[in-house]
Amino acid sequence: MSEKLAVPMSRIQHITTFYKTFSLTPKGRHEVHVCVGTACHVRGAQNILDTVEEVTGVKPGETDPDLNFSVETVSCLGCCALGPVMVVDGEYHGNVEQAETAKVLKDCACSQEQ
Numbered sequence: 001m002s003e004k005l006a007v008p009m010s011r012i013q014h015i016t017t018f019y020k021t022f023s024l025t026p027k028g029r030h031e032v033h034v035c036v037g038t039a040c041h042v043r044g045a046q047n048i049l050d051t052v053e054e055v056t057g058v059k060p061g062e063t064d065p066d067l068n069f070s071v072e073t074v075s076c077l078g079c080c081a082l083g084p085v086m087v088v089d090g091e092y093h094g095n096v097e098q099a100e101t102a103k104v105l106k107d108c109a110c111s112q113e114q
Helices: 009-018 038-042 045-056 098-113
Strands: 030-035 069-074 086-088 091-093
Touching: 030 045, 030 098, 038 045, 045 069, 045 098, 086 098, 091 098
Parallel strands: 030 069
Antiparallel strands: 030 086, 086 091
16 A cells, blocks of 8 residues: 555554554454443443443454454444444444343344354
């Protein structure tokens, strides 16, 4: 990419490490984002995050060895009235409870087995 764009490699690395959207490590097939902002936090975001870790075996900032799930926490998803909120593969789940969290994640895991 550096050669093709005629940009120094150091500049490429600076950009890819500055923006959170870019990743230098592989991500899982299913990306899970859990909002831990103030509104979601007071509505039980930690319980949701605990359930995500329990079901996937992945902690925030990590990807499982099979590249099935990547888990990230975010400060705000911009839909505070729906808290707690998690986003799985771009699909928002608001006012989510632990049982629903587990079901959504298990459905993802089952869909890739088929």
